[in-house]
Structures are given as C-alpha cells and as structure tokens.
Amino acid sequence: MRYMYVFTVYILFSSVSSSLLAAVTAEKTPNDVYFEVQLLADDLRALRRQNKIRTPWPRIKIESGREPRHVFQKVLEVLGEINSYRLNIVKTGGITVLRFPGRDITPNKVFSVVVRLRQELALLLAKRKNSRIKKKSSIQGNKTSNHVYAALSEVSIAIEETLGLRGVTPSEVYTRSLQVIRLVQFLRRSQSLPQDVPIPALTQGNFPKLLVITVLLPVVVMMMNVI
Known part of the structure; x- marks a missing residue:
C-alpha cells in the first residue's frame, strides 16, 4: 500500500513537472529571440558606459541567408567574448562556453543561450537597471534569423570595443x-x-x-x- 502511494505521488509530480516544463519551453519565434537580444544590447550599453566607452554603437547591415545555426554560432561567439572579459578584465574566472551542438538548431535553443548571455552579463554590471521595461510590442514587424544575426553581430563588435587590447593576451x-x-x-x-x-x-x-x-x-x- 505504501509503495502504491509513493508511486501515485511520483506520477502526479511528474505530470505537474512536465506541464510546467512545457510552459517554460514553449515554442519560441525569431521575434522572441530578437527581443532578448535587444535587452542584451541594453545591458551591454550599460557595461560600455561603466567602462567609459563612448564610441557609437556599431551598426550592421541585415543580410539574407542566415539560418538558426548561423545565429547559434554567433551566440557562442558572444559567449566567448563575455568569457574573455571575465578572465582578462574583471578577473572573476572563466565560464563554460558551449560547443556547437550540430544539427537541429531551433529558436528555442538559441533563445535559451541568449537568456544565459544576459545572466552572465548582468553579473558584470555594477548597478543593473531593469531593462524589462521594454515591451515586445515595440519590436516592429516579423523578425527573421537575418535580423537576429545582425543584432548579435552588433553586440559582438560592441563587446570587442569594450575589451580593447585588454581582452587579448x-x-x-x-x-x-x-x-x-x-x-x-x-x-x-x-x-x-x-x-x-x-x-x-x-x-x-x-x-x-x-x-x-x-x-x-x-x-x-x-x-x-x-x-
């Protein structure tokens, strides 16, 4: 009887956990990823101000032909740059940089790593402002992987400018x-x-x-x- 009770609780817990996980990992769109990248860019602007970087924000022309795998590769590039900043500037130790997973890169996978980028960058900010005041409705039009890739490229260049020669050993x-x-x-x-x-x-x-x-x-x- 006791084992039946434990088994029943386990089934109920598994069902609830699965429902919550499904809600959290709902299918993301390029618009969702683009919005997170814009929030990431806002945090990076704050970091640049913190480092007294006054050069204009880089602007990258949107090019066609970008797929989620290209976007994911650019995300890993930005993660590596944040790791370099931690190692060479603030001396807080490195972070785990993911390897390219190979096939089947979805917006969900890209979204999750961009969220991690924001979390890692937030730890580098002396005084973090809430950039969630933006609304997704402010994103005009339907974004594609091309738009996300261009936005991430701007972030990558902006981090490189923040690193300067200090980020290269x-x-x-x-x-x-x-x-x-x-x-x-x-x-x-x-x-x-x-x-x-x-x-x-x-x-x-x-x-x-x-x-x-x-x-x-x-x-x-x-x-x-x-x-």
Whole structure:
C-alpha cells in the first residue's frame, strides 16, 4: 500500500513537472529571440558606459541567408567574448562556453543561450537597471534569423570595443599568429610556392597591436602571392 502511494505521488509530480516544463519551453519565434537580444544590447550599453566607452554603437547591415545555426554560432561567439572579459578584465574566472551542438538548431535553443548571455552579463554590471521595461510590442514587424544575426553581430563588435587590447593576451596573439602562418604555409605548399619566409627583426618599445602588425606583415605579403 505504501509503495502504491509513493508511486501515485511520483506520477502526479511528474505530470505537474512536465506541464510546467512545457510552459517554460514553449515554442519560441525569431521575434522572441530578437527581443532578448535587444535587452542584451541594453545591458551591454550599460557595461560600455561603466567602462567609459563612448564610441557609437556599431551598426550592421541585415543580410539574407542566415539560418538558426548561423545565429547559434554567433551566440557562442558572444559567449566567448563575455568569457574573455571575465578572465582578462574583471578577473572573476572563466565560464563554460558551449560547443556547437550540430544539427537541429531551433529558436528555442538559441533563445535559451541568449537568456544565459544576459545572466552572465548582468553579473558584470555594477548597478543593473531593469531593462524589462521594454515591451515586445515595440519590436516592429516579423523578425527573421537575418535580423537576429545582425543584432548579435552588433553586440559582438560592441563587446570587442569594450575589451580593447585588454581582452587579448600575448599567448592568444602568438597562438593565432601560428595558426595563420600554418594556413599560409599549407596554401603555398599546395601551389608549389617556396616556403622560405624572412623572419622580421624583433622590435622594442612598441604597443602589442603594432607588434602584431610587424609580425604578420610578411604573412600578408605571402598571401598576396597565393591568392
């Protein structure tokens, strides 16, 4: 009798939980995702003001052909940038950056990760204002993945401006430079071009950005011969 009672309670609990989960995970539309991205952008504007970033908000032209998988990839890119901000600016430790899940990217999956972006960004704000005063009715027209991708691209560039050179460590520059060099070497090898590349002389007293340009300039010259 006791086991029957426990089993009955379990069934009732499962039914209620399933109903709540279904309500929370109701099918989302690109309009829902776009609205969350706009709220994310508002939070990022506050973070830029907090960091005294006064450059104009970036504007990206809406292009066609974007699918939910493209949007999801851009969301992961923004998540990586927020992780870089945490690691290199506020020194609060990294966060788990999701891997691309592969097939069947739905607006629901994109929506859930954008909500996480807002949660992670909220932790970086000294004084968080409630950006929920916006209403979804303020979103004009039916949005598509193209609109969401463009809005996320603006967010990505805005975060990069907030990071500045502080968000790039020498190790990251070195690693990415090696990746570029290996790619160029592969392209030259595939076209039977010589592999000898003059190593630029080391310089002192330059900013990291100038040093990167100095190091990668011969690679750019090689690429001009390959393309």
